[in-house]
Amino acid sequence: MDFQPTRDQRDLRAGVRELLAGRYGRDALRAAVDGGSAVDRELWRELGAAGFFALRLPEAEGGVGLGLPEAVLVFEEAGRALLPGPLVATHLAAGAVPGAAAGTAVVTAFDLGERGGPLVSYLAEADAVLGAAGLPPGEPVRSADPLTPLHRVTGGGPADVSxxxxxxxxxxxxxxxxxxxxxxxxxxxxxxxxxxxxxxxxxxxxxxxxxxxxxxxxxxxxxxxxxxxxxxxxxxxxxxxxxxxxxxxxxxxxxxxxxxxxxxxxxxxxxxxxxxxxxxxxxxxxxxxxxxxxxxxxxxxxxxxxxxxxxxxxxxxxxxxxxxxxxxxxxxxxxx
Amino acid sequence: MDLTYTEEEREFRARLRAWLAKVLPELPARPSPDDWPGRRAHDTGWQRRLYDAGYAGLHWPLDAGGRGATPTQHLIFLEETERAGAPYVGANFVGLLHAGPTIAAEGTAAQRARWLPPVLRGDEVWCQGFSEPDAGSDLAALRTRAVRDGDDYVVTGSKIWTSHAEVADWCELLVRTGPAAPKHRGITWLAMPMDAPGITVRPLRTLAGSTEFAEVFLDEVRVPVANRVGDENDGWRVTMVTLSFERGTAFVGEVVACRRTLARLARAARASGRWDDPVLRRKLGRLYGEFGALWRLTQWNVSESQRSGGVPGTGGSVFKLAYSHARQELYDTAAEVLGADSLSLEEEWTADRLSSLSYTIAAGTSQIQRNIVAERILGLPKGR
The missing domain is CATH 1.20.140.10 (Butyryl-CoA Dehydrogenase, subunit A, domain 3)
Structure with a gap:
């Protein structure tokens, strides 16, 4: 039994930390807060190019082919950097929603609250909602978190994300x-x-x-x-x-x-x-x-x-x- | 990150399991908690069986008579013995986990030959004379004096919280030999024979009603200079070389036991209908999650220790803080499951609840542990 991260896993974590420190340091974070821009499309594509979303997609499908242990190390770094955007939903959508793996699409999900919905984050920024046929209509709600815009969905039932x-x-x-x-x-x-x-x-x-x-x-x-x-x-x-x-x-x-x-x-x-x-x-x-x-x-x-x-x-x-x-x-x- | 055991580790576990299944039914019944000679005989009898089967001193180095097992094998040993309901280390605790390893690391060849084999065989029992009435958390402030007289030290003072003092053969004793030196640099480590004239042992009754430890009064007790391990006034360093939880394995058996207790609690709550109370049920669920995580933290610390070749990690204090709190919560929750029956001392969990009150105090209070974490791990400055 060796529960400690392998050298490759430590290197992966260090690489992500370095990438985010350079690309999303404190200045970028505060600029996003001041500018009210939660999702930076260019950064999203860079994350996609770095394999952030396609991390667990098999190599045969154009992914990185790594597993959940590597994914949690990468997401830990994103949490440390306070990286905004529907990171988890877009990662989960890789392979299922076109553009998610590459970071050319922003995908959100009905993931808030006990059964999911009607509040949904990043609806205005999203190209798709995980498991839903299209983008549902919604009214903006003033969000407690300046970098997590919220909408209250007004039409169509929440998509099943079980x-x-x-x-x-x-x-x-x-x-x-x-x-x-x-x-x-x-x-x-x-x-x-x-x-x-x-x-x-x-x-x-x-x-x-x-x-x-x-x-x-x-x-x-x-x-x-x-x-x-x-x-x-x-x-x-x-x-x-x-x-x-x-x-x-x-x-x-x-x-x-x-x-x-x-x-x-x-x-x-x-x-x-x-x-x-x-x-x-x-x-x-x-x-x-x-x-x-x-x-x-x-x-x-x-x-x-x-x-x-x-x-x-x-x-x-x-x-x-x-x-x-x-x-x-x-x-x-x-x-x- | 891998939580699977190697082929060798699985074989080790299977052999141990088979041996435990054979030997445990042959053991005599457990003596009553107040029968100290009986407890000693029971604990040392178990140690002798371990010795004969090749499991004694599993984690000791080979050149000290141990088995040189890896931290993971030690983890498996502690997990399996607890699961099987084997006797706890008991009276062998100080000999196996502190005094023995200290002598193995710092003693001369003659000292190792004299003291280590009897510990491994279960022939001799050690106790620990560290704390004093005025030296608890501030252990280095200890005042028990030792004055050189020919080939002996003459020792006068008193020690407290000494477990197994009534039945021990030896005491690993910290004494002050350099009264003028800074407090950490005037301490010496001695092996004191417990049958020496001038030693008085007075049992202390705990709030649980049992006598788990004692006060030890020393009145001009003569200890041969040959019984000193390490140099005179170097006893603080000698003592700190061995920390009982250095390999991350300090509370393995306890965490396994807590998980079993939690399962029994769940069965009791289901049987009595208390399970239908969502507040209590959720609390039990949370405890299940916490003890699961503590088991994973144990595996994490053991893996860390294994990678560093057995060098002490910093995880011990973090683990103890989380574990001691969770275990107290466990027995408080047991009391909620029992309701008014928790007032009855006939209930096993009531006695356990009382014992659990010591967990945030013994072996370094939670407050001292937090100081250690803040200063040694987080690097915060020492206060004035």
Whole structure:
């Protein structure tokens, strides 16, 4: 067993971090906020060219041919950079919606709230909605997150996204982990620089302990996300091999495996949402009055974390899914 | 990132599982918690069986008489023994997890030959004389004095929170030999025989009603200079060389046990109808997710330790903070499942709930752990 990232995986993560630092640094982020432009089409195409959306598409279909473990590392970096746009929905649409893989199309999804809709993000920017025949009509809603424009859809039922729910939740959790790690860095940096009572505020235990709690939440959530990605990928691979000549035992084992993966993903989403939201809150607190200003970036992390917490799988859904999985393993099969 | 076990690791697990299935039914019944000689005999008897089967000192280096197992094999050992309901390390804890590894790392050849084999065989039990009434979180402020007199140190002072003191043969003792030096540089590590004249052991009763540890009073106890491990006044470094959770395996058995407890809780809640309360059900679901993540964090830390060749990682404090909090939540939730029955000491979970109150205090309080995380991992400045 070697749960640590391979050299290739670390290189991939470092490459994405470098790309985003150069292409979407703080100046670009603040320009987007000031300009109210949530999706930069040129950047979207560059992300497409870099393989961001086609990452998990097989090489035979023009994709990069990597798996969920690599995808969560890449999305973690996007979360760290606060990259806006329907990243997860467009990634999920690669291979299904023309232009998604290449980043020439922007694809959103009915992923908000418990059953998806009627609020939908990036509708005005989108070329397609995942699983829907066309773009539904909608009224704009003033959004809490300046970089996540919202519409309330007024016609046509929400498209069914259940087939995408697990991967969507996992990749959104990865974005949350990146944000949680970033707000931790921002808090630690500020606590080391800001002086009061003649010393950096980070020398006070009250501030230290907030920061330590942030690290604990981020590390636990990050491990849960990586583990869910690895188990989901392994289950996918096993499915592929066992496709023909399956007997009843094999089917039962497969169903148990699927339930276990669903539980891991629910835990990852629950813990990552909490890490992102609570770390942003604590980061804001460490920044004191500055944390309450528009100028500090921390509110952008908090607002985006709130959006993501409503996407694909909510806390209530995750806890119920985990309770169901606990009940299944407690009354039948042994937990892993 | 790979969570599958290698062929060799799977074989190791299968052999261990088969051995446990054979040997566990032969074990005598567990003694009562207050029967200290009985507990010692039970724990050391188990250690002897491990020794005979080649599982003693699994994680110790080969040249110390250990098996030189990888951190992953150690993880598998702890997971399988807990799953099978094998005895806990118990009275062998200090010998196997702290004093032994310290002697293995810092002792002379003669000291290793004298002290290590009896620990592995379950012949000798060690206790730990570190904390004092005025030196808890601030351990380096310890005041128990040792004064050189010929070939002996003469030791006077008192130690507290010493588990297994009543039945131990040896005590790994930290004493002050350099009263004028800065506090970390005047400490010496000694192996004190517990039958030496001048030692008084007074059991302490915990809030759970049991006697899990003791105070140890030392009145001019003579300890041979030959029992010193490392140099005089170098005891702080000697002690810190070995941290019990350096390989990420410190709480493997406990996390496995918590997951099993959670499953039993779910069954009890379903049977009593409490499961239909969505607030409680969601809380149980959340705990299931948290303990699942803690298991994954264990695998992460073990993999990190394996990659670095067993060098201590920084994950121990992070893990302990998350785990100790989650375990207290687990027993508070158990009390919610039990309702008013949680007031009855006849309920196993009530006793466990009381014991769980120590988790955020023992082996470094959560506050000290947060200081460690903030200063050593995050690099925040020390306060004045």
């Amino acid at each position: 087939a995408y729910r697990e991967a969507g939740a996992l990749l959104t959790a990865a974005l949350q982990v990146g944000s949680a790690l970033r707000t931790l860095e921002l808090a630690v940096r500020y606590a080391g620089e800001r002086e009061q009572f003649g010393q950096p505020i980070g020398a006070f235990q009250a501030v230290k302990h907030l920061c330590a709690g942030m690290l604990v939440r981020a590390e636990v959530a990050r491990t849960a996300v990586y583990a869910a990605a690895v188990t989901a990928q392994a289950a996918d691979a096993a499915d592929g091999q066992a496709a023909d000549g399956q007997d009843a035992d094999g089917e039962a084992a497969e169903a148990a495996e699927a339930a276990e993966v669903a539980g891991e993903i629910a835990a990852a989403k629950l813990l990552a949402d909490e890490a992102a939201v609570r770390n942003a809150r604590d980061c804001l607190q460490v920044h004191g009055g500055m944390g309450f200003t528009w100028e500090a970036d921390v509110h952008l992390h908090l607002k985006r974390a709130w959006v993501r917490a409503e996407q694909w799988v909510t806390a209530a859904e995750a806890e119920e899914a985990l309770a169901a999985e606990l009940s299944r393993t407690a009354t039948g099969g042994e937990a892993r």
